Amino acid sequence: MKPKVLIPIAQGTEEMEMVTLADILVRGGAQVVVASVETQVQVVASRGLKLTADFLLQDALESSWDLILLPGGTEGAERLSESADLVGLLQGQLQSGRLVGAICAVPALVLAKHGLLTGYQATCYPSFQAQLPEGCYVDAKVVSSRNLHTSQGPATALMFGLKCVALLFGAERADEVGKGMLVGA
Numbered sequence: 727m728k729p730k731v732l733i734p735i736a737q738g739t740e741e742m743e744m745v746t747l748a749d750i751l752v753r754g755g756a757q758v759v760v761a762s763v764e765t766q767v768q769v770v771a772s773r774g775l776k777l778t779a780d781f782l783l784q785d786a787l788e789s790s791w792d793l794i795l796l797p798g799g800t801e802g803a804e805r806l807s808e809s810a811d812l813v814g815l816l817q818g819q820l821q822s823g824r825l826v827g828a829i830c831a832v833p834a835l836v837l838a839k840h841g842l843l844t845g846y847q848a849t850c851y852p853s854f855q856a857q858l859p860e861g862c863y864v865d866a867k868v869v870s871s872r873n874l875h876t877s878q879g880p881a882t883a884l885m886f887g888l889k890c891v892a893l894l895f896g897a898e899r900a901d902e903v904g905k906g907m908l909v910g911a
Contacts, residue, residue, distance in 0.1 A: 728757040729792035729894045734812055735779055736763045738801025741771035743829050743883045747795055750887030753903045754895055756793075761786045763809040772799040783811055792894060794819050798830020798851065798879065807836045816842060820873060827890055829877040834858055837874075847871040851879045884909065 731751050735744055748758045762769055762779035771777050794816060796806060806812055813836075819826050820842060828837055834854035837843050843862050849869040850858060867882040868875065868889050875893065877886035888909070892900035904910065 728755060730789065731756045731758045731793045731795055731890075731894075732786055732789075732791045732815075733758060733760045733795050733797065734763055734783055734806055734809070735760055735769055735771075735777055735797065736802045736805035736809075737769045738799050738805060739769060739771050739777065739797050740799030740802060740830055740880060741773055741775045741777060742880045743799070744771070744777060744797035746880075746883040747797060747827075747829070747887045747890065750884065750903060750907075751793075751795075751890060751894075753906065754891035754899055756891075756894055759786065763806055763812055772802060783809060783815075787811055787815060791815075791819065791824065793825040793827060793890060795827040795890060796829070796832040796836060797883075798828075798832045800831045800835070803831035803835035806832065807839050812836075813840050813842075816840070823873050825873050825875065825890075825893055827875045827877075827886070829883060829886055830879045833876045838862075843874075846874045848874065848876040849878050850876060 760779040761783040767779040833848045833850035834857035855863045888900045
């Protein structure tokens with residue numbers, strides 16, 4: 727059975743991060759489901775592109791996810807942070823030891839805001855680093871800390887997506903996906 731990955735989106739989600747992460751995980755072999763935290767499935771992303779989710783987040787609450795992966799964008803992260811359902815889902819995911827991934831503004835505006843970074847190291851878009859708990863921030867493109875994996879922003883989304891494939895399928899599969907995309911060529 728394919729690992730199940732949930733990607734929550736909102737108005738203002740960073741489209742490059744969302745699409746890059748979803749694409750790489752599908753190439754890796756994951757079942758990727760996109761869920762909107764809004765009241766409709768279609769959102770307008772940070773640069774004006776329209777993204778359409780598979781369903782609303784409330785329809786994802788009863789499922790078990792191998793990875794919950796949150797794309798950034800300042801407005802999108804703020805709106806994700808406002809979803810009590812999403813915050814509850816993230817709390818349960820982290821407490822159970824299952825994987826959570828977050829990029830760009832999300833580590834600061836969602837995870838730190840709701841106390842979900844306690845005991846973890848993380849990275850984020852550099853301008854948000856002061857919003858992470860003291861001693862939490864690591865200046866690296868991708869940071870893995872137990873079951874939490876974070877990345878800095880749009881330019882690191884490809885590398886982060888491959889890291890997520892490695893987490894779910896192993897390094898060999900991530901290398902295959904990267905080579906197929908001419909990473910490092």
